[in-house]
Amino acid sequence: MVVVGSQTISTSEILKDQLYLGNLSAAQSPKYRKKLGITHLVSVCLECPSTSGAPGTRLHIAVEDTEYEDLLIHLPTTTRFIQEVLEEGGRVLVHCVMGVSRSATVVAAFRRPQVHPNYGFIKQLDTYAKCQFEPCSSNPVYRSWKKRSMQDVTAFLNQLVDTVSIVPDKLLLNR
Numbered sequence: 001m002v003v004v005g006s007q008t009i010s011t012s013e014i015l016k017d018q019l020y021l022g023n024l025s026a027a028q029s030p031k032y033r034k035k036l037g038i039t040h041l042v043s044v045c046l047e048c049p050s051t052s053g054a055p056g057t058r059l060h061i062a063v064e065d066t067e068y069e070d071l072l073i074h075l076p077t078t079t080r081f082i083q084e085v086l087e088e089g090g091r092v093l094v095h096c097v098m099g100v101s102r103s104a105t106v107v108a109a110f111r112r113p114q115v116h117p118n119y120g121f122i123k124q125l126d127t128y129a130k131c132q133f134e135p136c137s138s139n140p141v142y143r144s145w146k147k148r149s150m151q152d153v154t155a156f157l158n159q160l161v162d163t164v165s166i167v168p169d170k171l172l173l174n175r
Contacts, residue, residue, distance in 0.1 A: 010099055011036070014107055018086050021107045023099035024049060039090035042078055044071075044102040065101050075109045082110050120149075 011022035028049050041058040048060040059081045061074045085092050096102035108115050127145040135142040
């Protein structure tokens with residue numbers, strides 16, 4: 001993270017010297033884009049930030065950050081755009097407002113199209129961030145997640161035991 005004036009610029013290098021994931025502030029900072037050598041932008045947010053650049057150097061996908069938004073329909077366009085830029089030797093910054101949801105989904109689709117973490121792993125990724133990327137038994141956020149997780153497992157196993165004990169009874173009735 002870099003602070004420039006009142007803006008916090010946040011980026012992650014996804015592919016060395018090629019693909020970056022970031023927030024709106026990163027996209028709006030010509031100085032920071034120049035420092036990274038960014039040649040192209042993929043903006044995944046409602047408002048297209050005003051930035052300088054030659055025609056064809058940016059792709060704007062106007063979507064909201066809600067779970068009901070259809071980002072899926074845009075993924076072929078974004079992945080093609082990124083691939084073409086990288087093949088030409090360019091550098092791409094994919095961003096949304098915060099750089100954690102819409103743009104991260106676009107980058108995940110580009111890097112690994114078949115990714116689909118289960119709900120438990122999604123919750124763990126959320127907890128990982130809340131633990132400031134240092135989960136350990138002394139971290140209260142981690143301990144809280146672990147306790148809830150164990151309660152969920154216990155509830156699931158109890159439900160499974162109840163279901164299994166009912167099934168044989170029903171099987172006997174059907175004979």
